[in-house]
Amino acid sequence: METLIHQGLLPWHEQVWTDVVRASQAGGGLLLFGPSGHGKRFLGRRLAQALLCEHPLPGQHPCGHCQGCLLFNAGQHPDFIEIVPEALVDDFVRLRREDDESDDKEKKASKEIRIKDIRNLARMTTLTAHRGGKRVILIWPADEMNLESANAILKTLEEPGEGLCFVLVASHPAKLIPTVRSRVKSVDCGAASAVQATQWLAYRGVADSAKALGLGVGAPLKALFLFEQAAKDDSVALREQCLEWLLQAALSGVKERPVGLEALGLPQWLQTVLLLGYEVMRVKQGRPPLHLHWIEPQLQKVRLAGETALPAYLENCIDFMPMATHPLNLRMQLDDLAVRWASCFKV
Ligand SMILES: [Zn+2]
Structure with missing residues (x-):
């Protein structure tokens, strides 16, 4: 799935892109919310790349060619951190991990964002940007932060350092503590229509895309995941x-x-x-x-x-x-x- 949709904007996010960019330009934190399986995280990453792009295109789309974009796409941009629970770490995140968490290998990986998942945060927030531009912290799924983590984030949200942008991504924003919710600008990312989703799945090579979407309970990214899983x-x-x-x-x-x-x-x-x-x-x-x-x-x-x-x-x-x-x-x-x-x- 990573390679298929890592780059580019999902068709049903084209409309909301302008809102997302506008909200991010005011600085501080952003909350992208919407139903699960419709690609909010990829929208968040796209925004992060756009904020870190050194020669953005009209409409604030990332150019894909500058040093910032190349580092981002290689999972190596020093001014980008993606905080993801251990159980949901994928290759894109793993690329930039400094260690392999070997001390925790024996334990069952957590689906919750715990305080240790945000341990890099304090260091990041006190530094200035390595490449002289913005710094971006993406948290997914932000609604899986436990109270300790949410409180730790809160301090930084109240006084974000120079050029620091938080992108929180959540399917259930009501689960976030109100003090966090009130400090970020919320943007409803919407959902793909059945027509958009089936067309996109067909374009991605999914045979019988309507059935795949049904088994994915209407969520195109779940459907794509199931399709890829079926081959394995x-x-x-x-x-x-x-x-x-x-x-x-x-x-x-x-x-x-x-x-x-x-x-x-x-x-x-x-x-x-x-x-x-x-x-x-x-x-x-x-x-x-x-x-x-x-x-x-x-x-x-x-x-x-x-x-x-x-x-x-x-x-x-x-x-x-x-x-x-x-x-x-x-x-x-x-x-x-x-x-x-x-x-x-x-x-
Ligand atoms: Zn660029």
Whole structure:
């Protein structure tokens, strides 16, 4: 995914680009928010590159050729720091890491931004820019900062050094502490429309881009990730199998689970239940499915066992989601999930 969309502006961000640039020119901090999987982080990086570009093009687009752009694209710009939780570090970030965090290798990588993730910050904020221009700190996902980290950032947001720009990127801005939110300019990055997303996926070489977008729950970057993942392992095939099995359970009751399907893992199972469950509810309300258009005829045939069972069950699944990463007994959990799922329907 990195190589495919590392450079350039995503088509659905072309409109918002002007707002983002304008907001950044006032200095201080910026919060880019919008739904997950629509490329806000790449918009944030594009902005960082534009701020560090030494010969920006009209519209404040980065030139791509100056020393600043070359260093940025190589992941080596000394005036750019991207703060990402350990569990989400990718090659682009890894390039500029000074050490490989070997002391933490044994521990499970955190999805939270912890104080140690922002340890370089203090040093960065006291220095002047290496290349004489701006300095940019991008934090993603900013809504995953724990309280200690958020408070540490807050001090710098209150008194940013000369030419220091913070770019916070978040899908759930309400999770940020209000004192941080009030000190940054918020820009709604919007979302790709289904047409924009399918066209973009097709352009990126995704076969059956509409189906990929459906499995990615309408988020083009998730869809692209799934497509690329499908070439590496069977996770996408498993997800489709899981969807089909749950659909059959809704239509004709729980049958034996196909061998190997538990390899998908409980969080993915729950996500598939939610995806399918909300599509059933839409279709029952007389609306077309939002994501799973290719199974609309079967969705029409599903009969609900009462008005409240399915919505209540889906709420339950959402509540259970944070506990799903370490199931004590996966098979038992999946059996229970399937039985309760099927009880929402008349078979
Ligand atoms: Zn440049």
